[in-house]
Amino acid sequence: MPLKLEIVTPERLAFSDEVDAVVLPGIEGELGVLPHHAPLVSMLGLGELRIRKGSTTESFAIVGGFLQVRPDKVVVMAETADMASEIDLEKAREAQREAERALETGYHEGADLAAARAALQQALLRVRVAERRYREGRRHGG
Amino acid sequence: MPSQREIRRRIGAVRNIKQITRAMQFVAASKLKRAQDATLAARPYSDKIDEVLADLAAVLSGEDHPLLARREGGKRCIVLITTDRGLAGPLNTNTIRFAARVITEHPGDLAVITVGRKGRDAMRRARVPIEAHFPGFGDRPTFADVLPLARLVTDDYVGGVYDQVDIIYSHFVSTLVQRPTLAPLLPVTPAEDTAVGIPGRQFLFEPNAASVLEQLLPRYVATRLYQAVLEAKASEESSRMVAMKNATENAEELIEDLTLVYNKVRQANITREMIEIATGARAI
Numbered sequence: 290m291p292l293k294l295e296i297v298t299p300e301r302l303a304f305s306d307e308v309d310a311v312v313l314p315g316i317e318g319e320l321g322v323l324p325h326h327a328p329l330v331s332m333l334g335l336g337e338l339r340i341r342k343g344s345t346t347e348s349f350a351i352v353g354g355f356l357q358v359r360p361d362k363v364v365v366m367a368e369t370a371d372m373a374s375e376i377d378l379e380k381a382r383e384a385q386r387e388a389e390r391a392l393e394t395g396y397h398e399g400a401d402l403a404a405a406r407a408a409l410q411q412a413l414l415r416v417r418v419a420e421r422r423y424r425e426g427r428r429h430g431g
Numbered sequence: 432m433p434s435q436r437e438i439r440r441r442i443g444a445v446r447n448i449k450q451i452t453r454a455m456q457f458v459a460a461s462k463l464k465r466a467q468d469a470t471l472a473a474r475p476y477s478d479k480i481d482e483v484l485a486d487l488a489a490v491l492s493g494e495d496h497p498l499l500a501r502r503e504g505g506k507r508c509i510v511l512i513t514t515d516r517g518l519a520g521p522l523n524t525n526t527i528r529f530a531a532r533v534i535t536e537h538p539g540d541l542a543v544i545t546v547g548r549k550g551r552d553a554m555r556r557a558r559v560p561i562e563a564h565f566p567g568f569g570d571r572p573t574f575a576d577v578l579p580l581a582r583l584v585t586d587d588y589v590g591g592v593y594d595q596v597d598i599i600y601s602h603f604v605s606t607l608v609q610r611p612t613l614a615p616l617l618p619v620t621p622a623e624d625t626a627v628g629i630p631g632r633q634f635l636f637e638p639n640a641a642s643v644l645e646q647l648l649p650r651y652v653a654t655r656l657y658q659a660v661l662e663a664k665a666s667e668e669s670s671r672m673v674a675m676k677n678a679t680e681n682a683e684e685l686i687e688d689l690t691l692v693y694n695k696v697r698q699a700n701i702t703r704e705m706i707e708i709a710t711g712a713r714a715i
Contacts, residue, residue: 331637
């Protein structure tokens with residue numbers, strides 16, 4: 290039985306297709322979902338979501354949100370979801386540098402500091418996901 | 432009868448107005464398309480949040496989170512969503528009139544939070560206390576734009592400043608119909624747990640139902656507000672498009688009428704001149 294996966298963000302439906310398996314960044318560690326999984330609602334952390342379908346894989350950089358699993362369907366409600374192939378590596382690196390600079394130079398406290406740290410974490414995640422995709426692409430291509 | 436030159440000037444003026452209204456009509460049409468797409472694109476997330484909340488509600492009771500707790504009476508807050516710019520037909524008037532009726536029908540301790548300049552101006556004139564004001568969220572409202580507003584109302588609700596929060600916005604029914612609507616926001620009322628197939632009780636919650644709820648409710652409130660903002664945006668553009676289309680048509684009609692008058696005056700002038708020449712010739 291195939292597993293239907295939907296990734297939604299407040300602004301759009303980011304992904305909708307049938308897949309064989311999906312690995313998600315759960316709040317308590319990585320979480321793999323195959324068809325016939327028990328009904329589950331979980332919080333999501335920040336991390337990489339990997340999809341396997343046949344021999345192809347796809348990955349997303351996911352930030353926060355929720356996951357609802359039903360035996361035949363998985364719905365990811367993330368704050369943001371960027372497909373690895375759509376991430377601009379240069380831009381992501383630039384965002385990382387900017388976030389680092391902001392943390393080093395700015396005077397931060399409380400919520401402000403948390404926001405700056407979150408920005409850096411997200412930038413790092415995007416870079417990581419995009420770099421991996423780039424390396425894998427080269428391996429397959431070469 | 433006005434002079435020929437005067438009429439020609441008026442025709443020119445009306446023609447200029449027509450060009451502007453026609454341009455505005457086309458701009459509004461393309462923005463409407465974008466706003467409609469955004470509204471549709473946001474729907475899956477909002478539907479899903481509703482569903483998960485319904486699942487949670489089957490497991491938890493109303494007292495498990497302050498945003499779910501019902502409090503009788505007390506102070507009411509209305510989030511009034513209008514547009515920043517005018518020339519949008521009867522849209523703002525309708526929304527504001529609807530809000531005024533809601534306010535007068537339920538007198539009591541009340542404050543408004545306005546989104547969009549038109550609503551703020553009207554509330555200020557009516558001397559309704561304005562708690563906060565947000566300028567409209569531009570042509571492409573993003574989810575992040577709405578978060579400060581969502582945080583403000585949830586914090587104030589939890590802090591006991593308000594005991595009830597409602598949104599008034601213009602619901603986009605179709606290009607021709609936009610309906611002013613009141614949507615209760617807080618306390619959050621979960622939908623019935625009709626969850627297609629699986630009842631909420633069978634779900635496993637990780638780390639646990641209470642923490643999921645804690646995270647989910649603020650998202651839910653923000654999503655509701657975001658939806659209302661998107662609906663209002665689509666209403667604004669469609670209402671403006673129709674208003675500008677009417678204005679363009681009226682201008683065309685006016686140009687036709689004026690051209691007719693112009694020709695009549697011109698003909699009368701020619702006739703008069705000919706009579707003058709003829710009588711002049713006879714006199715010699």
